[in-house]
Amino acid sequence: MQIKETSGKFCGEALLFDEKPLLSVSDLTTCFYTDAGIAKAVDRVNFTVNPGDTLGIVGESGCGKSVTALTIMRLIPEPPGKVRSGKIVFSGRDLLQLSEKEMRRIRGKQISMIFQDPMTSLNPVFQIGKQISEVIRLHQGLSRKESLHHAVALLQKVGIPSPERRVFEYPHQLSGGMRQRAMIALAISCHPKVMIADEPTTALDVTIQAQILNVIQDLKTTIGTSILLITHDLGVIAETARTVIVMYAGKIMEYAPVEDLFERPRHPYTIGLMQSVPSLEQETERLPVIPGLVPSLLEIPAGCAFSNRCDHVTRQCVNQEPPLFDITPKIRCRCWRYQ
Amino acid sequence: MPGASGSQRSVLARMSRHVRKHILGALGLGVTLCMVLVALLAPLLAPYDPYDQDVAKRFQPPIWHSEGNTDHVLGTDHVGRDLLSRLVYGARISLSVGVFAVSIAATIGIVLGLLAGYYMGKTDALISYLIDMMMSFPYVLLAMALVATLGASFRNVFIVLGLTSWPLYARVIRTEVLRIKEMDYIQSAKAVGMNDIRILLLEVIPNLFNSIIVICTVQTAAMIISESFLSFLGLGVQPPIPSWGGMLSEGRTYMLEMGWLAALPGMAIFLTAMGINLLGDGLRDFFDPFKRKQG
Numbered sequence: 325m326q327i328k329e330t331s332g333k334f335c336g337e338a339l340l341f342d343e344k345p346l347l348s349v350s351d352l353t354t355c356f357y358t359d360a361g362i363a364k365a366v367d368r369v370n371f372t373v374n375p376g377d378t379l380g381i382v383g384e385s386g387c388g389k390s391v392t393a394l395t396i397m398r399l400i401p402e403p404p405g406k407v408r409s410g411k412i413v414f415s416g417r418d419l420l421q422l423s424e425k426e427m428r429r430i431r432g433k434q435i436s437m438i439f440q441d442p443m444t445s446l447n448p449v450f451q452i453g454k455q456i457s458e459v460i461r462l463h464q465g466l467s468r469k470e471s472l473h474h475a476v477a478l479l480q481k482v483g484i485p486s487p488e489r490r491v492f493e494y495p496h497q498l499s500g501g502m503r504q505r506a507m508i509a510l511a512i513s514c515h516p517k518v519m520i521a522d523e524p525t526t527a528l529d530v531t532i533q534a535q536i537l538n539v540i541q542d543l544k545t546t547i548g549t550s551i552l553l554i555t556h557d558l559g560v561i562a563e564t565a566r567t568v569i570v571m572y573a574g575k576i577m578e579y580a581p582v583e584d585l586f587e588r589p590r591h592p593y594t595i596g597l598m599q600s601v602p603s604l605e606q607e608t609e610r611l612p613v614i615p616g617l618v619p620s621l622l623e624i625p626a627g628c629a630f631s632n633r634c635d636h637v638t639r640q641c642v643n644q645e646p647p648l649f650d651i652t653p654k655i656r657c658r659c660w661r662y663q
Numbered sequence: 664m665p666g667a668s669g670s671q672r673s674v675l676a677r678m679s680r681h682v683r684k685h686i687l688g689a690l691g692l693g694v695t696l697c698m699v700l701v702a703l704l705a706p707l708l709a710p711y712d713p714y715d716q717d718v719a720k721r722f723q724p725p726i727w728h729s730e731g732n733t734d735h736v737l738g739t740d741h742v743g744r745d746l747l748s749r750l751v752y753g754a755r756i757s758l759s760v761g762v763f764a765v766s767i768a769a770t771i772g773i774v775l776g777l778l779a780g781y782y783m784g785k786t787d788a789l790i791s792y793l794i795d796m797m798m799s800f801p802y803v804l805l806a807m808a809l810v811a812t813l814g815a816s817f818r819n820v821f822i823v824l825g826l827t828s829w830p831l832y833a834r835v836i837r838t839e840v841l842r843i844k845e846m847d848y849i850q851s852a853k854a855v856g857m858n859d860i861r862i863l864l865l866e867v868i869p870n871l872f873n874s875i876i877v878i879c880t881v882q883t884a885a886m887i888i889s890e891s892f893l894s895f896l897g898l899g900v901q902p903p904i905p906s907w908g909g910m911l912s913e914g915r916t917y918m919l920e921m922g923w924l925a926a927l928p929g930m931a932i933f934l935t936a937m938g939i940n941l942l943g944d945g946l947r948d949f950f951d952p953f954k955r956k957q958g
Contacts (some may be wrong), residue, residue: 431853
């Protein structure tokens with residue numbers, strides 16, 4: 325019942341934009357089969373990414389944002405993970421139906437990914453130029469020399485000073501920010517259509533965060549890559565994303581354009597998140613917190629997943645899971661209050 | 664590109680700077696090179712044929728002894744063979760046993776360790792079972808039993824030593840692969856579309872070099888010692904072929920009166936083993952990117 329209803333919603337959503345979506349995820353469910361039980365890390369998730377768009381996914385640790393990204397890349401370790409249902413349509417093809425070999429041709433070339441920790445995402449024993457040129461050689465079959473030239477140009481593009489010297493350096497010789505730039509250079513080396521950035525700024529200093537976000541924004545305009553930005557940082561979302569998904573316990577709680585979300589958050593969870601960010605305008609002694617803890621994926625409440633922490637909880641919330649209600653054609657919210 | 668020729672020159676420059684900075688590693692390199700040269704140039708260096716017996720001249724003391732003479736710098740053994748010549752030829756046997764045994768063991772151990780660590784599951788269960796089984800058995804004892812069955816010869820010694828010592832490599836490599844496999848750069852290699860073989864060759868194996876160098880050098884020394892151990896027990900290289908272990912074994916009979924007969928081959932084993940171990944340490948530091956400064 326639920327599945328049918330949400331996928332119906334998804335079709336409506338796709339019609340909203342005149343552009344054809346580049347990536348559309350529908351009804352995606354990813355589970356992990358553990359000894360303690362089945363954890364639904366991603367639960368019937370629907371969204372679309374349009375060409376040149378930036379979609380932000382925000383949520384606390386363990387809400388399923390990274391698993392969503394890894395599922396799109398088909399990098400979920402199986403077992404214990406399994407994609408139980410859904411479609412990931414990219415450029416007209418369902419990624420979940422592709423063979424591993426076909427998928428490898430898409431990874432890095434058409435969809436690339438930046439990981440959270442630039443300190444460990446680069447291979448410590450190779451010069452960064454070699455690592456970037458390896459990817460170029462893999463997908464474009466260029467010679468060593470040509471691909472190294474490309475690597476220098478890419479490092480220049482992401483704002484690494486004196487790139488012709490830096491290509492011969494090892495990851496540990498670069499600072500965190502520089503390494504993340506190198507990671508971005510690696511991710512854009514084959515001009516991907518979609519770049520998934522999984523917490524790209526979390527491990528970095530605040531000033532460096534801003535620089536990295538600028539680099540990502542610039543690249544979006546220069547090479548026209550769509551970005552799927554995953555973060556727990558609302559500030560990063562506000563600066564970068566155009567549409568935002570708020571995830572909680574593997575489910576989409578709210579789906580809204582970024583201005584609407586910040587102007588008028590609707591879901592109690594989103595409101596709680598917004599309130600727990602310090603504001604410059606008003607002085608507060610203590611920040612409000614959302615009571616309780618994120619439930620373990622093995623013990624999600626029966627009704628609304630947020631019901632055990634929500635201020636507005638009703639009997640209906642406890643007993644019945646709310647669907648994603650359409651509030652306006654562009655805004656959706658999983659809460660009975662918007663019935 | 665400035666890189667191609669530039670990086671080659673800088674490798675040499677880095678090497679010489681490195682050697683100057685790491686005295687022990689350089690010492691190891693020097694000793695090992697000396698031993699290899701001695702082994703290669705044995706016919707030129709040895710003053711006598713190592714098999715020539717002259718009973719009239721048996722038990723001549725070495726030159727530093729009051730009765731020593733310059734005819735036989737390190738003296739002669741119980742059948743009057745020149746000890747220096749035997750030591751020089753012995754280097755050939757000992758070093759080649761070390762190198763061959765390590766090559767065999769490293770090939771088997773590294774391949775099995777990689778398979779077990781990378782694929783896990785049933786492959787790992789089977790290989791780990793094999794490793795445990797082999798390791799629970801004292802390998803020198805196993806080697807002794809095998810050599811005793813196959814017959815003692817130079818070839819059998821290194822084959823047996825190679826076939827019995829691989830579990831050490833497999834276990835170390837497996838553990839290292841398990842660690843490396845969880846690193847983010849493996850995930851990002853997958854995310855750029857590399858297949859398993861590429862990931863193994865380009866991401867995993869290069870990160871294993873340090874461990875491989877360390878085990879191989881430590882094991883080369885251990886194999887040389889094992890060979891002398893087997894020869895000492897009469898199960899190694901058979902007389903009259905000069906091997907350090909065999910000479911040590913022959914010399915022990917005269918230990919009290921003519922200590923040098925056992926001490927000199929012992930010294931040769933000790934020097935070689937130490938040289939190779941020091942070289943291994945030096946190589947590990949040299950290949951560690953974290954210890955390379957701007958280069």
